[in-house]
Amino acid sequence: MIAINNLTFEIGARALYDEANWHIKPGDKTGLIGANGTGKTTLLKIIVGEYTPTSGTISMAKDIKIGYLNQDLLSHQSDKSILHVAMEAFERQNQLHTEIERLLEKLETDYSEDLIQKLSDKQMEFEALDGYNIEYRAHEILAGLGFSDDDQKRPLSEFSGGWRMRVMLARILLQTPDILLLDEPTNHLDLPSIKWLESYLQAFEGAIVIVSHDRYFLDRVVNTIVESKRGKLIQYAGNYSFYLEEKALREEIQSNQYKNQQAKIKQEERLIERFRAKASKAKMVQSRIKALERMEKVSDVEDYNPTVNFRFKFSKQSGRHVARLENVSKSYPGNPILERADAVIEKGDKIALIGANGRGKSTLLRIIAGTDNDFSGVCETGHNVTQTFFAQHQLEALHLEHEILQELQQFAPKHTETELRSILGCFLFTGDDVFKKIRVLSGGEKSRVALAKALTADANFLILDEPTNHLDIQSVNILIQALQQFEGTFIVVSHDRYLLDNVANKIWYIEDRKIKEYPGTYEEYETWQTKRESKPPAVKNTSKQAAPKMEKQPKNDDKDRQSKKLHKDLEATEQRIAEKEQSIKDAELLMADEQLYADTDKLNEASQHYEQLKKELQVLQNQWEALAEEIMALENGVS
Template sequence: MLIPKPREEPEHPKHNKRHQNTTKRVGLTRKARAGNRVGSGCPQEVARPNKAGLHKTGCKEGDSVLGRPPLMLTLRDVTKTFNARTLFGGANMTVNYAERVALVGPNGAGKSTLFSLILKEDEPDAGEVIRDEWTTLGYLPQESEPVGDETILDVATGKAGEMERLEKILREHEERGDVSAPEYNEAHSKHDALNDPQAEAKCKKILKGFGFKEEDFNKPAREYSGGWVMRAHLARLLVIEPDLLLLDEPTNHLDLLSLMWFRNYLKNYPGAILLISHDRDFMDELIETVYEIEESKLVQYQGNYSEYLKQKEENWDRAYQAWKNQQKEIEAMQEFIERFRSVASKASQAQSRERQLEKMEKLDRPRPLRKAFRFNFPQPQRSGQRVIALTDIHQAYGEKKIYQGLDLEIEKGERTVLVGPNGAGKSTLIKIMAGEVAFQKGERRFGTNVKMGYFSQHRADTLEPELTILEELKRCAPELREDDARSILGSFLFKREDVYKKCKVLSGGEKSRLNLVKFLVDPPNLLLMDEPTTHLDIWAIEGLILALQKFEGTLVFISHDVHFIRSLATKVLHINAGTVTPYSGGYDYYLEKTGAEENARAAVIAQ
């Protein structure tokens, strides 16, 4: 990735601290002037478009429109179709300097397509996508490309492969004696910026905020999981500080501690943020404007996610009441017309009402609001009071010791969440409970009548490959009516003809969701769940919460979704360095006792 030398720019409006964007521009590529991709699957740095891309509003850097900051991004009457389906039809949207915006809508509504239009990776069928001439964009996709031998620090600073390329350009120009060429000067500036010690120091602080340790910086990135590499790419964008951050599900690979740090860091971010997320708490803490994709339009709501939900419901109530009142009026007019049409003294009035009715602009009945799916799932068999006990557990992966002498008991009816930094042993602990991983010493004992079920994103071997989705669900719950089965599957994003797809052709995410539904219709009395919300949209998550709140068995789970945790957890187990510390209360009780929130805030301030 390319890093030009910072240049002086006009100041942004100073209506609050976030708008005082005086940050140095490090890491902004001129190669991407037209919005070209810089490294597929990696965070994208998009430089300022050329003059031809200047929007037509006449709004320039530093101008104010009706007292607001100037526009960075405008979508004007955008239309886009995909596979004969209209995703957007005359959609409009604006993003102002330093504004925090969420883009919401069901899976498949077109959120990622909209990002592609903004990044100029795709073109609208009609309408305009206008970026301010001075605006720099940074993009984090959901998935990153595989990495090679570059270090974590190289990925985060942008040095990966770039130094060699720049040095080749410099060497070729010097050999030709062509050191006054613009290409030489630009390469020289970028080479200097890559070696800027201040940028590297900032990068290291951000990496630590994301959970990396000092000893991780110079290790090859290929030794780390995709989630950890994605954190390094995300650190890269925060070092660059583009004017507009486009983030597509940025919290997917973060543990709770790094998520808290990231959220607090973004609160002080000097640029604007356009976010796609299914993390309700994250949006509530950060967002001030919501755009919902609804019936091919972009509908704007002011406020955070919870305020958007409230406004949407109020708008629906008003629309429904207006429709209902009009229906009463129409019914009364029709009754009058039918009653007096043949009455000489009233015939003219009846005709007048008939003309009035014909001219009336009829209101459409508003579509029902999408709600979290409610279904009375069956309850499991009752277990004994002690559900599972681990005694003197010793577990290691090779030379790496995870647990040494662990003792733990889970009791009936507890809803326990495992928290702690990535790599601390949360997934290992839940796998020990499930019998999915061996331990070298100790004992695992189940209580009376315990039936255990284990859900993981990477476990799909329970599906019959030749059965359809609907058949697979009916296989584990034969008494389930087909209408109910289709409704349940629909709420977990299996729509219409999807239910007839064979299990062998399903993606990893689809297999994960199907396994989740199977647990709900035929529940064990001990449910072990590792990141159950990853492949769900917000409404499916709400449906899962409602089902688990009614669940009368015992639940042990791992999640980075704070709203999900707050809604369910009655007990918290904090895991770090092989030590398990219990907190017999909900998530907020855990935060209060540990000061985790304050520590995350202090870590940001210290930077």
């Protein structure tokens, strides 16, 4: 489909890519990852022809249709409705619709056979292109991305950048391209929209290349990872979790090879040094020197996963109750957010506030932080509570002419320069980086500076609104470690499910204009919510109707036979699950074999087999759950 051969791309004296290779095949779903600055977005622009490589080739199938979502689309402006903007994807259908309307007007005065034939031809082509369903398709995709029926009638110009990006995504998806290039598609999506996009991309039949820092999203969508590293494109067969395991295995092999080679080099150098002065050994010494020079050196493994290891300071401990909301009501014109809502935040709570955009998450954070006082009811902080509030507007509060270290020194004067440098090092600012001016930093770098400031504050209560925006996977991992080490209390709004699952011990969500709480991790909440949503709505009525009809309940003998059969089926399914899990382990061992990566066809075959085994395991697990529920229902007397 697309072949990248010996690609070199230079910016000034720096080679962003150096003879990199990558073949994208039909049906590939690839996550393109790498640290910020390794050229992921640049590579997408090279593929679509916006940038020209220094050398090498990019060849692709003739007439290939590429859909490219990039952050530049945020600037797209239009006074037309978002439904109309999305439907601009159907260029030929729209053209035919206009021509058909014009021909119908002419037919009011001209009944010639030529005109009727033209109209018939246009209508046939329009129907063949599914023209009568394009509005429904556009409406369906916009609804999946979070737009209500009323929203779809509003002009694009009324929407903020994040919502405008969703419209552009809808337009690209409606074009049904052969390959989708998506640069950070989840950046401006809430959790329901991310889940909808996951389902859509899982069913998408074309190829996909996704640049994303959302590892849960990558795990659910991609079957290949390509890492941009040191000018090369390194391929791994599997999703992001498999990539982590496989990369660790490769690095262990590389580390052992490096250590063995270094030991051999030292041994040779000692031998050379020992016999260098002896004329009788001169030939042997020269031979060994040349052998060392010809040796292909194995590089040591670089640690791209820095760890956070500093103690967060706050001068006083908070009381038991950190914040209390009582009878809080808040609304915007035509949009009630909270109505007589109550909630309590206690010392040590690590709260994830989740939900769809527009439900009031950021508004609730501002109320708790005290920056929004336009509400009724009570919101008060507890004894000895000191807070810091991180939101995206904090980036605008950075002093552009300050150096990074200077910015932190003025904000946190109690910390020593060594401590601040250590903190900045954890946020990937090392060496002379700390003397960079704020004004020259990228959006992601500014986010890291603002986060470092928030975490150095003398605060025992953190309020964090979308702290992962603009952060790459490496930086998200740093934030997770920092929050895990934080001994105070925090509440965080984020669409990064990996972060939420690793830092939260309580889940808050707004439902029916009330603040609801789930006392557990995000993964546990997801499981609970899935069961809650899948519960049949009319179970109670059905039970009432069925209860009097005793003859429909199974007799004891029948019930015993049915129970035995179900238990037998359950045991058989358990055995099949165990066998399938063993097959998956065998497949993982096969894919860990370095020799496999030398043969692309065998690699793809092994990868497809591995993915198929995982799907079969999921089917068996679903069967087991259904049997278990049937047994429970039978034993509890539910028909």
